[in-house]
Amino acid sequence: MIPIKTCHDIDKMRKGGRVLAKIMAELSGMVSPGLTTAELDCKTEGLIRSFGVRSAFQGYRGYPAHICVSVNEEVVHGIPGPRRLREGDIVSIDIGIENSGYFLDMAETFPVGRIDTKRRKLIETAKAALEEAIKVFRVGNRLLDISRSVQAYVEARGFSVVRDFVGHGIGRELHEEPQIPNYVTKEDSPVLQAGMVFAIEPMINAGTWEVKVLQDGWTAVTKDKEPSAHFEHTVALTKEGPVVLTREE
Ligand code: MF3
Numbered sequence: 001m002i003p004i005k006t007c008h009d010i011d012k013m014r015k016g017g018r019v020l021a022k023i024m025a026e027l028s029g030m031v032s033p034g035l036t037t038a039e040l041d042c043k044t045e046g047l048i049r050s051f052g053v054r055s056a057f058q059g060y061r062g063y064p065a066h067i068c069v070s071v072n073e074e075v076v077h078g079i080p081g082p083r084r085l086r087e088g089d090i091v092s093i094d095i096g097i098e099n100s101g102y103f104l105d106m107a108e109t110f111p112v113g114r115i116d117t118k119r120r121k122l123i124e125t126a127k128a129a130l131e132e133a134i135k136v137f138r139v140g141n142r143l144l145d146i147s148r149s150v151q152a153y154v155e156a157r158g159f160s161v162v163r164d165f166v167g168h169g170i171g172r173e174l175h176e177e178p179q180i181p182n183y184v185t186k187e188d189s190p191v192l193q194a195g196m197v198f199a200i201e202p203m204i205n206a207g208t209w210e211v212k213v214l215q216d217g218w219t220a221v222t223k224d225k226e227p228s229a230h231f232e233h234t235v236a237l238t239k240e241g242p243v244v245l246t247r248e249e
């Protein structure tokens with residue numbers, strides 16, 4: 001069963017989403033050569049506290065930090081640490097919070113200083129693939145339409161879509177039904193209804209879609225070491241259409 005939220009639920013989630021977008025904007029301003037990923041985590045901890053919300057990631061299945069920071073060939077779930085960002089890197093920051101019993105989830109990929117054309121196009125494609133997917137999150141469409149939209153957009157630009165990680169429903173839990181693949185599967189697909197809230201999150205690679213998880217048990221990297229980008233928004237479906245909750249305005 002896919003949980004259906006009331007407008008009261010969605011209103012509460014909108015407030016948490018605004019906070020999360022503000023936190024992301026603060027972090028994005030810090031991204032520069034020489035910064036360690038642990039410093040980003042530390043800053044996040046302070047912001048989370050100052051906004052009076054809670055980290056959804058810390059302690060989740062034993063996850064040790066407030067954000068996932070994935071650099072270059074790291075796809076998702078990079079653990080913050082002593083690694084320093086360098087000019088030319090791309091870095092994705094993924095944050096989840098809980099606010100008054102509701103979860104919000106968001107990710108963005110940023111350039112560190114000047115980056116090469118391949119990385120720039122990868123970031124642009126991942127961001128636009130998310131925007132296109134949000135447009136087909138409409139009452140009467142099927143879940144599969146979201147998956148198809150991402151896959152078609154990304155593959156038409158010569159990039160690949162990660163299979164091993166997917167988007168998800170979100171609300172009273174960080175991960176709710178349904179799973180939202182960024183590629184077309186053969187399973188039959190539910191019709192989208194008002195009150196569904198989804199974390200839509202394309203993860204796309206410059207080379208192969210294949211990934212592996214490192215010895216730390218978390219960090220997923222591309223098998224061919226080519227770079228990867230990730231964007232995520234928490235989006236509510238209303239009768240009027242999709243509403244992106246993880247936005248400042
Ligand atoms: N944003 C990711 C997701 O939606 C990260 C969760 S894993 C965690 O699944 F352990 F870092 F929390």
Ligand code: CO
Pocket residue numbers: 105106167168199201232
């Ligand atoms: Co997510």
